[in-house]
Amino acid sequence: MYSPLNTASTLLRDISALFLxxxxxxxxxxxxxxETYVxxxxxxxxxxxPDRTARPYRALRGELEWLWIGWAYEARVRRIIHLLKYDRRPEVADLLVREWLRAIPHLDAVKEMDLLLPVPIHPARRRWRGVNQSERLAEALGRALDLPVEYEAVRLVNTPSQTLLSRPERFRSLEGAFRLPSAPVFRGKRVAVVDDLATSGATLAELARRLREAGAAGVSAAVMTSPETGLS
Ligand SMILES: [Zn+2]
Structure with a gap:
């Protein structure tokens, strides 16, 4: 709500930020x-x-070669991930990826990938949000590991918020949600799907299925955090 007092205190904070x-x-x-941000x-x-062996989700067994998860899903990690959404500077993603790679076990296996694929968001959501944070992460990871990033996958369905759906509903809601480029960009390649967060793993499972159909030699995934601890 507007008030002269609020405006004055905001101004004071902005001015002090210049000197402090x-x-x-x-x-x-x-x-x-x-040092920046953190x-x-x-x-x-x-x-x-928790699972330093980085094995796939139980539900994804057989779907992914590797699943790398950086940190436990806690409030401080979520605040850091918010930086990606609200601070558009590319160095934010580079900083997060530098620390993420330190947290990820089996880093050598990430370097063996041929291609990184950010999880696509629906064009309508992209317009609303202005940025796809998965792309920002994949770009920074690609810079850090000298790996190419594929951008051409398209999300066809603007899926409802996954948190309102049961686990089977999540998997069903994503069937046919993605379209991959018809050119053989994935054929014979080991692909790592990149996202900030994995909840049920339904998105990763659906993309992995489509990538195998497109001839990928192997599909892995790297996410910054996940609330799911039911790893086998
Ligand atoms: Zn601190």
Missing amino acids: PDLCLLCNRPLEAG CPRCWASLTVF
Whole structure:
């Protein structure tokens, strides 16, 4: 709500931000020179995903060669991921990927991939949101590991919020949701699907199915976090 007092305090905060050091997003301590958004102590204190073996979800057994998950699904990790959605600077994605790769076990296997595929979002949602954070992540991961990124996959169905659906409904709602390019870009390639978050794994399963149909030699996935701990 507008009030002269609120406006004055916002102005004061903006002015003081010009002179005071940036604060860590998570602990509010002042950042040192060369640190951005999150201090090294907070990065180091994030809980890595419980299953360090990085095996696929039980529901996805046989669907993915590898599933890399960076951190446990906790409030601090979600705040960091929000940066991707609301701060459009590319260095945000590079910073997140640098720390994400430190958290991911079996990093060598990520480097063996031929191609990265960000999970596509529906064009309507992209217009509304302005950015596909999965693309930003895949680009930064590609820069870090020197891997190409494929952008041409299309999401045909603007699926409802997955949180309202039961597990079988999630898997059903995504059938036929994606279209892959007709050119043989995936044939014989080992592909890693990239996303910020995996919930039921339904999206990854559907994309993996389509990629195998398109001739991919193997499909893996890398996500920053997941609330799902039922890994086998
Ligand atoms: Zn901190």
